[in-house]
Amino acid sequence: MRYIRSFVLFWWNFIVGDDWRVAAGLAVALGLTWATHAWWLLPLAVALLLAESVVRESRSSG
Amino acid sequence: MSSNVLLFVTTFFASAVEAVEALTIVLAVGVVRGWRSTLTGVGAAAVVLGAIVAALGPALRLIPIDTLRFVVGALLLAFGLQWLRKAILRASGYKPLHDEGAAFARERDAAGSASRVAAGQFDWYSFTVAFKGVLLEGLEVTFIVVTFGSTQGRLGLAAGAAAAAVVLVTAVGVAVRGPLERVPENSLKFVVGVLLTSFGIFWAGEGAGVHWPGSDLAILGIVGFLAAVSFALTRWLHRRRVALAPAGARA
Numbered sequence: 362m363r364y365i366r367s368f369v370l371f372w373w374n375f376i377v378g379d380d381w382r383v384a385a386g387l388a389v390a391l392g393l394t395w396a397t398h399a400w401w402l403l404p405l406a407v408a409l410l411l412a413e414s415v416v417r418e419s420r421s422s423g
Numbered sequence: 424m425s426s427n428v429l430l431f432v433t434t435f436f437a438s439a440v441e442a443v444e445a446l447t448i449v450l451a452v453g454v455v456r457g458w459r460s461t462l463t464g465v466g467a468a469a470v471v472l473g474a475i476v477a478a479l480g481p482a483l484r485l486i487p488i489d490t491l492r493f494v495v496g497a498l499l500l501a502f503g504l505q506w507l508r509k510a511i512l513r514a515s516g517y518k519p520l521h522d523e524g525a526a527f528a529r530e531r532d533a534a535g536s537a538s539r540v541a542a543g544q545f546d547w548y549s550f551t552v553a554f555k556g557v558l559l560e561g562l563e564v565t566f567i568v569v570t571f572g573s574t575q576g577r578l579g580l581a582a583g584a585a586a587a588a589v590v591l592v593t594a595v596g597v598a599v600r601g602p603l604e605r606v607p608e609n610s611l612k613f614v615v616g617v618l619l620t621s622f623g624i625f626w627a628g629e630g631a632g633v634h635w636p637g638s639d640l641a642i643l644g645i646v647g648f649l650a651a652v653s654f655a656l657t658r659w660l661h662r663r664r665v666a667l668a669p670a671g672a673r674a
Contacts (some may be wrong), residue, residue, distance in 0.1 A: 375566075376498065378505040389506070390498055395631040403624045403633070404645055407504065408652045414508055419517045419660050 380418075386410040424641050429646070430571050432586045433618040438588035440611050441560040446596045447523050448556030451530030453550050456537075460546035464553030467590050476568055476582060483573035493630025495570040497572040502566070503619025510613035511653055515660035520609050564589075567619070574626055578628050617653055621645040 377384040390406035393399075424535045455460040483491060512518040532551075568585050572578030625642045628635065635641035 376501045378501070378508075382465065383504055383508070384501055385637055387497070389491075389531055391500075391627055391631065392630060394633060395493075396634045398634070400628060400633045400635055400641075403628050404648055407500070407620060407624055407649070411504060411508060411511075411652065413518075414655055415511050415515075415660060418508075418512055419515070419663070422517050 380414050383410050383414050386413075426575065426642055426651055427577060427580065429618065429642060430577060433615060433622065434567055434571055434581045434584035435588045436439075436566075436611050437615045437619065438564045438585040439592055440615060441564050441607055442589045442592035443608055444526070445522065445557045446562040447527050447594055448530050450551050450596065450600075451527050452534045452552045452556075455531055455534040455541075455551045456546055460549040461553045464550040465543075465557050467550075467552045468557035468561060471558060472565050475562075475565050476578075479565075479569045480572055480578045483569065488574075489492070489632075491630070492574055492626040495574050495628055496625065496627025498566075498623075499570060499619050500623030500627055502563075503616055503621075503623050505616075506612055507616030507620050507653060508651075508661075510609065510616045511657050513609050514613060514657045516664050517660065520627045521612075523608065571622070600660065613653070616652050617646060621649050624649075624666060 386406065387410065390403055390410070393406075394402050449461060449465055486494075509518060513520050534548070534552070539550075540546045564585050568578070568581045572581035575581075621642060624645050625635065637644065
């Protein structure tokens with residue numbers, strides 16, 4: 362049981378990490394890209410998610 | 424051509440950063456408790472990591488290329504964004520910088536306070552700490568080597584770049600006989616974060632059916648765009664932190 366928990370935790374940390382909102386936003390952006398094939402969507406979504414995440418973290422820690 | 428150069432650079436620097444962290448753990452344990460059991464732990468971890476690359480690399484070639492690129496791109500994107508996010512927060516002063524000297528002192532103190540074994544006996548503490556340290560740091564390198572190598576069809580190049588980084592870091596570590604505090608680890612993580620995330624965007628997009636303007640050259644545009652966004656965010660956050668700091672703290 363302990364090994365299963367460690368395994369799940371490893372993948373959670375690997376994929377989701379400190380900010381689950383970024384991972385959730387990425388999932389939405391990937392789905393929209395799959396549906397529309399728009400090339401600009403993923404770079405723009407990544408830039409916005411990154412900006413929102415670091416600004417939120419800076420406000421909570423500083 | 425340009426994507427092969429970027430593949431080599433990304434794998435090399437990502438591996439170098441992880442190798443520096445693994446070296447710190449191995450040095451701290453080896454110096455305090457002896458080298459035989461420590462190096463056995465390093466060797467065992469290297470065998471496990473090599474086996475993962477050897478098993479997963481060919482297995483991933485069986486997956487259709489678009490599916491592979493989408494899954495690998497999505498994973499790289501999630502993974503790379505975490506590196507980049509932390510690098511921006513560190514560079515702008517909202518997170519403490521990673522300090523190899525402090526990490527070395529912590530590991531050395533822990534190794535010194537653990538119970539000792541009689542001379543000549545195998546030291547399981549040293550073996551376990553070295554094995555775990557190298558395996559955990561190496562898993563991220565393995566992930567990058569396998570995903571980059573399989574998606575680009577250049578597993579040998581990716582593995583070679585990782586091996587070159589590990590050999591270089593080990594050689595410098597042996598030469599200076601201490602943790603590599605002067606390696607600009609935080610800057611390297613920033614660069615690697617930009618590169619991993621850019622490749623993630625490119626491959627996930629291709630796998631999802633996107634036709635990039637300029638084909639493979641689009642990767643350079645993505646790297647430039649993401650680097651510009653990351654630098655702008657870092658500068659803005661840094662200025663904001665300085666402006667919000669009390670006058671005494673700014674002096």
